[in-house]
Amino acid sequence: MSQCKIGTAPVSWGIWFTKDDKQMSWKRCLDEMAIAGYTGMELGPWGFMPNKVQKLKNELDKRNIQLISTTLMDDLTCPDNTNNMIAQLDEMASLQTQFEEAKYVVLIDACYTDLFTGEQIRKKELNKEEKDIFYQNIEKINNHAKNKYDLEVVFHPHSQTHIETEEQIEEFLKRTTINLCFDTGHHAYMDGDVIEFMKKHYKRISYIHLKNCDSSVLEAVRQNDWSLAKAVQEGVMVEPDKGIVDMSKFVQLLKKTNFDGWIIVEQDMYPTPFEKPLPIAKRTRNYLREIGMG
Known part of the structure; x- marks a missing residue:
């Protein structure tokens, strides 16, 4: 646990998409990450942050922030789409591999519901054949990232x-x-x-993605x-x-198990008033120090 490292992600600043009028600028997002005391970050949606190596290096260096990971999220049930995801991985890796600490690709399946309406847009339950394809696609991405770029895929339930x-996680x-x-x-x-x-x-x-969940709001959900x-x-999602x-x-358990990886603090907020994330980020960073988490 002494080697535990604390970072954050653009999602804690209300960033869900590459471009969106409801989102603040990448410069303000980076500035506030640094002000809040974070020294590592996930890249967030591809194209939101600068994706030219020298530009991103310059911006991160002057704020003392390290790039930790990229995120790859899309439909993993389709072999053709998996090829598209690998093409995006290749594009991201051309940037990512130029940053020493950026060893992770966070892999996430696409939602089977519409994010905003909740309408089901894909099958919720996969049959045996569909599951086999699903897992083959995951392994294909994992092998590509590892063998070509020496990047570690971590799967995000x-x-x-x-x-x-x-x-499903056990499986x-x-x-x-x-x-x-x-x-x-x-x-x-x-409910895990x-x-x-x-x-x-x-x-x-x-x-680890570190966030918490409000029980009363979850009941309303x-x-x-x-x-x-x-x-x-x-x-x-709350502080x-x-x-x-x-x-x-949780922090006592991290100490007991000698967890020494990156912990990325997230608090999903979208859309959010631009002035809301920074005070939350400051309080969160201070609280984690108080309980001995980095």
């Missing part, structure tokens, strides 16, 4: 995707050797037990069948000290 419940762990990007907020959102899961599977967790975006707008997950217990 995510609500409204084909790997979202504890049962993923049995069928692959790929480690997890364990998202404490999404795990709680899907964050502490017990971490105890059981810490050896397969090499990267269930009662009203809100979409994921609606749930976020209603404040389902680490305010939600379902006991962060003090």
Whole structure:
């Protein structure tokens, strides 16, 4: 745990898309990450931050921030689309491999529901043949990232995707050797037990997304069948000290298991007033220091 490193991601500043009028500029986002005290970051949606090597290096260096990872999220059920994802990985890797600490690709399946309406747009349950294809696609991406670029794919279980419940994550762990990007907020959102899961599977967790989930808002999500975006707008993801997950217990578990990877602090907010994220980021960073997390 002494080697634990704390970073953040553009999503904590309301960044969900490459371009969107509801989002602040990348410069303001980077400035506020630095002001809040973070020294590492995920790149966020491809194309939001500068994607030319020297430009990005200059911007990060003057703020003392390291690039940690990129994110690859799309439909993993289709072989043709997997080829498209690999092409995007190639494009991102041309940038990523120029940054010493940026060793991770966070891989996420596309949602089977429309983000904003909640309408089902893909099959929720995959049959055996579809699952086999799904896992073949994941392995293909993993092998490409590892063999061509020496990058580590970490798989992110995510609500409204084909790997979202504890049962599905257990199956993923049995069928692959790929480690997890364990998202404490999404795990709680899907009624998983964050502490017990971490105890059981810490050896397969090499990267963490740290966020918390509000129980009262989550109850409203269930009662009203809100979409994921609606749930976020209603404040389902909250500061680490305010939600379902006991962060003090979590940090003790990290110490006990000698976790030494990156912990990326996230608080999903979209859309959000531009003045809202920075005070939250400051409070969060201070709170994590207080409980001994980096």
